[in-house]
Amino acid sequence: MEQIKQKLLDAVSARKEEIVALAGDLVRFPSTKGNEAKAQSFYADKLRELGAQVESFEPDMAEMKKHPAFVTDRENFSGSPVVAGVLKGDGGGRSLILCGHMDVVDPGSGHWTNSPWDPVVKDGRLYGRGAVDMKGGVAAHYMAVKTIRQMGIKLKGDVKILSTIDEECSSSGILALIGRGYKADAAICTEPVGLKVTIATTGSTWFKIKVTGKSAHGGIAFAGVNALYKAIPIIERIQRLEEERRLRLYGTVPVYNGAPIAFCAGVNKIQGGTWPAIVPAEVVLEGRVGFSPLEKLEDVQKELEDAVYAVAKADPWLKDNPPVIEYYKSRWNSGCVEEDHSLVKTLQGAYTQASGKAGQIVGMFACSDSGTLIRFGDTPAIDFGPGPQSMAHQTDEYVDIDDLVKVARIIAVTILDWCGFTE
Numbered sequence: 001m002e003q004i005k006q007k008l009l010d011a012v013s014a015r016k017e018e019i020v021a022l023a024g025d026l027v028r029f030p031s032t033k034g035n036e037a038k039a040q041s042f043y044a045d046k047l048r049e050l051g052a053q054v055e056s057f058e059p060d061m062a063e064m065k066k067h068p069a070f071v072t073d074r075e076n077f078s079g080s081p082v083v084a085g086v087l088k089g090d091g092g093g094r095s096l097i098l099c100g101h102m103d104v105v106d107p108g109s110g111h112w113t114n115s116p117w118d119p120v121v122k123d124g125r126l127y128g129r130g131a132v133d134m135k136g137g138v139a140a141h142y143m144a145v146k147t148i149r150q151m152g153i154k155l156k157g158d159v160k161i162l163s164t165i166d167e168e169c170s171s172s173g174i175l176a177l178i179g180r181g182y183k184a185d186a187a188i189c190t191e192p193v194g195l196k197v198t199i200a201t202t203g204s205t206w207f208k209i210k211v212t213g214k215s216a217h218g219g220i221a222f223a224g225v226n227a228l229y230k231a232i233p234i235i236e237r238i239q240r241l242e243e244e245r246r247l248r249l250y251g252t253v254p255v256y257n258g259a260p261i262a263f264c265a266g267v268n269k270i271q272g273g274t275w276p277a278i279v280p281a282e283v284v285l286e287g288r289v290g291f292s293p294l295e296k297l298e299d300v301q302k303e304l305e306d307a308v309y310a311v312a313k314a315d316p317w318l319k320d321n322p323p324v325i326e327y328y329k330s331r332w333n334s335g336c337v338e339e340d341h342s343l344v345k346t347l348q349g350a351y352t353q354a355s356g357k358a359g360q361i362v363g364m365f366a367c368s369d370s371g372t373l374i375r376f377g378d379t380p381a382i383d384f385g386p387g388p389q390s391m392a393h394q395t396d397e398y399v400d401i402d403d404l405v406k407v408a409r410i411i412a413v414t415i416l417d418w419c420g421f422t423e
C-alpha cells in the first residue's frame, strides 16, 4: 500500500516538465471572460485522452436565472462553455471532484516583461496570465490523475474533473455544473493558496445604492437637495456596519481569528454630479459586503438594507425619497468544512507522506468555487493549490514550478486515499 504511494509520488515528480508544459499550453489561450471556448475545447480533449467521459456545454441563461444564487451582467454564455470529465471508479469508494476555473482576469494596463499569453519558464517559475490563478493548479491536478491512470492503479470511487468559467466575476460556471448534477463526496479546488490547506472561503456580494437629491444651480443651492451630502451618512453607516459585523463575527470561524477584519464591507466606488456649479441630483455608491461561511446571503443583505433604510428614515428628505439598493454583477458564496473533516485529514495524510509534514490550515479572504460547491452542490470542498498567492491577478504573474509538483504529488496520494484503490 505505502509502496505504491511512494511509487506514485516518484512518478508524479518525474512528470515535472509535463506539468509545466500543460500549464504553459493553457496560459497560451487568452481565456478572459467570454473567451474561454478555445481553452476549454483544448482541455476537454486532454480529458478525453485520460479516458474520461466528457461533457461540455454553455450554461443556459433562462435556467441559470432560476437559481437564487445567480447574478451576472452577461447577456448569455456564448463563448464560455463549462467542461466536466468523469472517470468512473470500480465501485465501493468515495467520489472526488477536482475543480479549476479556466477564466483569467484581463492582463490589465501594467507593463508585462513578456506577453501575458506567452508562457516563459525562468528561475524556477512559469510566467504568464493565469499561471498561478489558476491554470497551474489545473495542470497539477490533471497530471495527478494522469499519473494514476498510466500506472494502472484502479480507483474505487469516481473522479470528476471540472473546468469552470466565470469564477473571477461570479459563480456561474460551477452553478451550471452543479445544476447538471455534478456533485461528489468531496471536492478540491486547486486555487492559488500557496500550499495552504484552505478550509474556509468568504462570500461576497456587490451592491449599488442610488441616492436621489434635487438639482439646482449652485448659486441657489438652497433650492436643491445635494445627493452627495445625502450619501455621506449612508457611507458612514456602512463603515460602522463593517465594524459591528467584525465584533459580532469574531471567533465564529476560528481560522479567521488572526485577521484584522475577516469579512470586509465597504463602499469602494462613487459616481455623481455633472458640474461644479450644479447641485447633484443623483449619486450612485457601489461596494461589496463580504460574509462568513456561517452566514446566509439573505441575512447579510437584510442587514445592509436595514442599516441604509434606518439612515433614510431619520432624514427629512430621504424618508420620502429613499435610496434604492440593488445587487448586481458579481456574487460568490462562502463555505467551510470542519478542521477534522475526513477530506482535510486525508489531504493532510497525503501532505505528510509527500513532504514530511502536514500543511497549515487557513481560511481564505478571496472567493472560490468551493463556497458554491458547499452551499449549493451538497459537496464538502476545500482549496489547495500552488503559490505564490500574491501573484494572482498581478502584472508578470507567475507560479512556482516546485509548488506545481508538490500540489500534483499531494493531490495524487489524496485521490488514492479518498477514492480507495486496488493495484
Ligand SMILES: [Zn+2]
Pocket: 101, 133, 134, 167, 191, 192
Ligand atoms: Zn482563481
